[in-house]
Amino acid sequence: MVPLQYYIIMSAILFTIGIYGVLARRNAILVLLSVEIMFNAVNINFMAFSAYITPATMVGQIYTIFAVASGAAEIGIGLAIILLIYRGRETVNVDEVNMLKW
Amino acid sequence: MAIALPFLIALALVIFVLSNIVFFMWAEFKISGRVADRFGPMETGRWHGWAQPLADILKFLNKEDIIPANADKLIFRVAPFVGFIPVVMVLAAIPYTNKIFVRDFDIAVFFVIALSSFTFVSMVMGGWASGNKYSLLGAFRAAGMLLSYELPLGLAIAGVVMLSATLSLIGIVQQQTVWNIVLQPIGFLVFMVAMQAELQRSPFDLAVAESELVAGYSVEYSGMRYAMFQLGEFFGLWALASMAVLLFLGGWHGPYLPGIVWFFIKFYGIFLFLAFSRVSVPRVRPDQLMDLGWKILLPSALVNIVITATLIVLVPHYQVPLAVSEFVILIAALYLMRRVLK
Amino acid sequence: MSGQLLAFWALSFVILSGALYIVMTKNIMHAVFMHLLTMSMIAAVYGLLHADFMAAMQVLIYAGAVTAMVVFALMLTKSQSRPDGAGIAVDNQQRGASFLTAAGFLAVVIYVLVPQKWAVHEAAPVVKSDVAAMGAIIFKSYILPFEVISVILLAALIGVIVLARKED
Amino acid sequence: MNAGMTNYYYVVAFAIVGGVFGGLLLSVARMLRPRKISKTKLEAYECGMEPFEGNWTQYSARFYVFALVFLIFDVEIAFLYPWGTVFRDFGVTSLIEMFVFIGVLLLGLVYAWKKGVLKWL
Numbered sequence: 128m129v130p131l132q133y134y135i136i137m138s139a140i141l142f143t144i145g146i147y148g149v150l151a152r153r154n155a156i157l158v159l160l161s162v163e164i165m166f167n168a169v170n171i172n173f174m175a176f177s178a179y180i181t182p183a184t185m186v187g188q189i190y191t192i193f194a195v196a197s198g199a200a201e202i203g204i205g206l207a208i209i210l211l212i213y214r215g216r217e218t219v220n221v222d223e224v225n226m227l228k229w
Numbered sequence: 230m231a232i233a234l235p236f237l238i239a240l241a242l243v244i245f246v247l248s249n250i251v252f253f254m255w256a257e258f259k260i261s262g263r264v265a266d267r268f269g270p271m272e273t274g275r276w277h278g279w280a281q282p283l284a285d286i287l288k289f290l291n292k293e294d295i296i297p298a299n300a301d302k303l304i305f306r307v308a309p310f311v312g313f314i315p316v317v318m319v320l321a322a323i324p325y326t327n328k329i330f331v332r333d334f335d336i337a338v339f340f341v342i343a344l345s346s347f348t349f350v351s352m353v354m355g356g357w358a359s360g361n362k363y364s365l366l367g368a369f370r371a372a373g374m375l376l377s378y379e380l381p382l383g384l385a386i387a388g389v390v391m392l393s394a395t396l397s398l399i400g401i402v403q404q405q406t407v408w409n410i411v412l413q414p415i416g417f418l419v420f421m422v423a424m425q426a427e428l429q430r431s432p433f434d435l436a437v438a439e440s441e442l443v444a445g446y447s448v449e450y451s452g453m454r455y456a457m458f459q460l461g462e463f464f465g466l467w468a469l470a471s472m473a474v475l476l477f478l479g480g481w482h483g484p485y486l487p488g489i490v491w492f493f494i495k496f497y498g499i500f501l502f503l504a505f506s507r508v509s510v511p512r513v514r515p516d517q518l519m520d521l522g523w524k525i526l527l528p529s530a531l532v533n534i535v536i537t538a539t540l541i542v543l544v545p546h547y548q549v550p551l552a553v554s555e556f557v558i559l560i561a562a563l564y565l566m567r568r569v570l571k
Numbered sequence: 572m573s574g575q576l577l578a579f580w581a582l583s584f585v586i587l588s589g590a591l592y593i594v595m596t597k598n599i600m601h602a603v604f605m606h607l608l609t610m611s612m613i614a615a616v617y618g619l620l621h622a623d624f625m626a627a628m629q630v631l632i633y634a635g636a637v638t639a640m641v642v643f644a645l646m647l648t649k650s651q652s653r654p655d656g657a658g659i660a661v662d663n664q665q666r667g668a669s670f671l672t673a674a675g676f677l678a679v680v681i682y683v684l685v686p687q688k689w690a691v692h693e694a695a696p697v698v699k700s701d702v703a704a705m706g707a708i709i710f711k712s713y714i715l716p717f718e719v720i721s722v723i724l725l726a727a728l729i730g731v732i733v734l735a736r737k738e739d
Numbered sequence: 740m741n742a743g744m745t746n747y748y749y750v751v752a753f754a755i756v757g758g759v760f761g762g763l764l765l766s767v768a769r770m771l772r773p774r775k776i777s778k779t780k781l782e783a784y785e786c787g788m789e790p791f792e793g794n795w796t797q798y799s800a801r802f803y804v805f806a807l808v809f810l811i812f813d814v815e816i817a818f819l820y821p822w823g824t825v826f827r828d829f830g831v832t833s834l835i836e837m838f839v840f841i842g843v844l845l846l847g848l849v850y851a852w853k854k855g856v857l858k859w860l
Contacts, residue, residue: 143673243760293774543831643802702821
C-alpha cells in the first residue's frame with residue numbers, strides 16, 4: 128500500500144517543477160505547458176485525497192473532473208491569446224510582450 | 230505463472246489478430262479485384278494468390294529503412310510505437326463471448342475511445358518528425374479529419390450506453406434482448422460512417438490518398454516502420470469492427486450456433502461492408518468531408534441522444550416507440566438530404 | 572516492496588523526470604511530446620488510485636486533445652527559436668532566481684506537509700471506481716457546477732473563434 | 740491483488756507486449772534489410788530539389804480552431820457517459836439538466852458554423 132504522504136510529496140515536487148517552468152521559460156507556449164504541469168500536480172492531490180480520505184463521496188474525483196474541464200477551456204483560451212499576441216507582435220517571447228507597461 | 234499469464238494472453242491475441250489481418254489483406258485484394266472486374270492476385274502460392282500478403286510482409290521486412298537527414302531521429306522512431314501500442318492495449322478490453330474475454334472493464338467503452346486518441350497524436354508526431362513540409366501538412370489534414378470524426382463516434386456510442394446503463398462491453402451485450410441496431414438506427418449509421426473515417430479507409434482516406442497525394446504523413450517512412458503504421462490501422466479496424474458488433478449487432482447473441490461463431494460471422498459481415506464500401510464509393514471531397522462530419526453526423530448523433538433519452542425517461546415501454554421514431558426520422562432525414570443535395 | 576509501491580516509484584520517476592525535461596529542454600517540440608508521456612503516466616497514477624474513469628478522461632483530454640491543440644498552436648507561431656533549439660534561447664535570464672523561488676516553495680511545502688497527520692480512511696483506498704456511482708453523485712449534488720462548466724466551455728469556444736479568426 | 744489492480748496489470752502487460760512485438764518486428768527487419776545509404780536517399784521526399792526553410796513554417800489557424808472545438812465536445816462526451824449510466828434513476832430532472840448542457844454547447848456549434856469556422860481551409 129502506498130502511503131498518502133508519497134502522493135502529496137510527489138505532487139508537491141511536480142508543482143515546484145511547474146513553478147520553475149513558469150518563471151524561467153521565455154516561450155509563452157512553454158509557460159502554458161508548465162501551467163498545465165502545475166494543474167495536474169493539483170489534480171493528483173485531489174485524486175489522492177479522494178481515494179484515501181473520502182472514498183465514499185468521491186469529492187476529490189468530482190472536483191478533478193470539473194478542474195479538467197475548466198483546464199481544457201483555460202488552455203484553449205490561453206493558446207488563442209498567445210496566437211493573437213503573435214499576430215500583433217511577431218513574437219511569443221513573454222519578455223518582449225510588455226504593452227501593458229505603458 | 231500468474232504473473233506471466235497476461236503476457237502470454239496478450240501475445241496469443243496479437244498473433245491471432247495478426248493472422249486475421251493477413252487474411253483481411255488477401256480478402257481485400259480479391260474483393261477489390263473482383264469489383265473492378267479483375268482477378269486480383271493469382272500467382273503467389275498457386276491457389277488464388279493466397280500467399281500474396283505474406284509476400285508483402287516479407288517485402289516490408291526486406292526493404293531498406295531510410296531516416297531522412299533533416300528528420301528528428303528520436304520522434305521519428307517513437308511515432309510508430311505511439312500508434313501501435315494503444316491499439317494493442319485496446320485488445321484487452323474487447324470480449325468475444327461472455328466466456329471468452331480478457332478482462333471485463335468497468336469503463337471498457339470509454340477506455341477504447343480514450344486510447345483511440347493516440348492515433349492522431351502518432352500521425353502528428355510522424356508527420357512533424359519527418360522534416361518534410363508535405364508530410365507535416367498531411368499529418369495536419371489527417372489529424373483534423375480524425376478530430377472531426379471522433380466526436381460523432383463517441384456520441385453515437387453514448388446512445389447505446391444510455392440504453393444499457395453501463396460502460397462495460399459485456400454488460401452492453403447482455404442487455405441487448407433486441408439488437409441495438411433496431412433501437413438505434415441513426416446511431417448505427419453515424420457509427421459506421423465515422424468508423425471508416427477513423428480508420429482512414431477509402432471513401433474517407435483523403436489525408437493519405439495514395440493515388441493523388443503520395444501518402445500524407447507517412448511519406449518519409451519506409452520498410453517496417455511504415456508497415457507498423459499500417460499494422461496499427463488494421464488493429465484499429467479489428468477494434469472498431471468488434472465494437473460495432475458488440476454495441477449494435479448483439480455481439481455473440483444468435484440462434485443455434487455457439488456465441489463465438491456468431492461473433493465472427495457478424496465481425497466478417499462488418500469487414501465485408503468496409504471492403505465493399507472502399508471500392509464502390511468514390512472518395513469524398515475535403516469540403517464535403519468536413520460538412521459531413523460537423524454538420525450532418527455530429528447533429529444527428531446529438532438528435533439521436535435527445536430522442537433516446539426523452540423516450541427512455543418519459544415512456545415506460547420505450548423499445549417500440551424508440552425504434553419507430555428513430556427509423557421514421559432516419560428515413561425523413563435521408564429523403565430531405567437527397568432533396569437538399571440535389 | 573509491494574507491486575503498487577513499485578509501480579508508484581516507477582510512475583513518479585517518469586512523471587518527475589518528464590516534467591523536468593519539459594521545463595529544461597531547448598527543443599519545444601520535444602517538450603510537447605514529453606508532455607504527452609507525462610500526462611499518460613499521470614493517468615496511470617489515477618489508475619493506481621482506483622479511478623479508472625478519471626484515468627481514461629486524462630488520456631482523452633490531456634494526452635489526445637490538448638497535445639494536438641498545442642502542436643497546432645506551435646505551428647502557427649513561427650517561433651524565433653527553431654525546434655531543434657538553435658536560435659534565441661527559450662529560457663530567460665532569471666533561471667537562478669526562478670530556481671531559488673521554486674526550491675524555497677518546495678522547502679516550505681515539505682516542511683508543512685511531512686509532519687502532517689492525515690485522517691486517512693480505514694482500510695483505504697476503497698475500490699470505488701464505478702462510473703454509475705460517480706454519475707449519481709455529479710447529477711445529484713453537483714448540478715450547478717455541471718451547468719456552469721457548459722457555459723465556461725461555450726465562452727471558451729466563442730472566445731477562441733473571435734480571437735483566432737482575426738486574420739480573414 | 741484485487742480486481743481493479745489485476746485489470747491494470749493486464750493493460751500494462753498488453754502495452755509491454757505491443758511495444759516488444761513492434762520492436763521485434765523492427766529488429767528482424769534490421770537483420771534482413773540491406774543498408775546502402777547515399778546522400779540523395781536521405782533528402783526530403785520532394786520533386787527533386789531540397790525544400791526551402793524546413794517544415795517550421797506557418798499553417799492556417801483553422802486547424803487550431805478545429806482542435807479547440809474538438810476539445811470542448813470531448814469534455815462533453817466525458818460528461819455524457821456517466822450521465823448515460825444513471826439518468827434513468829433521476830427521471831425528468833436529469834433529462835432537463837443534460838438538455839441544458841447539450842443546448843448550451845450546441846449554441847457554440849451553431850456559432851462556429853455561422854462564423855464559417857467548420858469549413859476546410
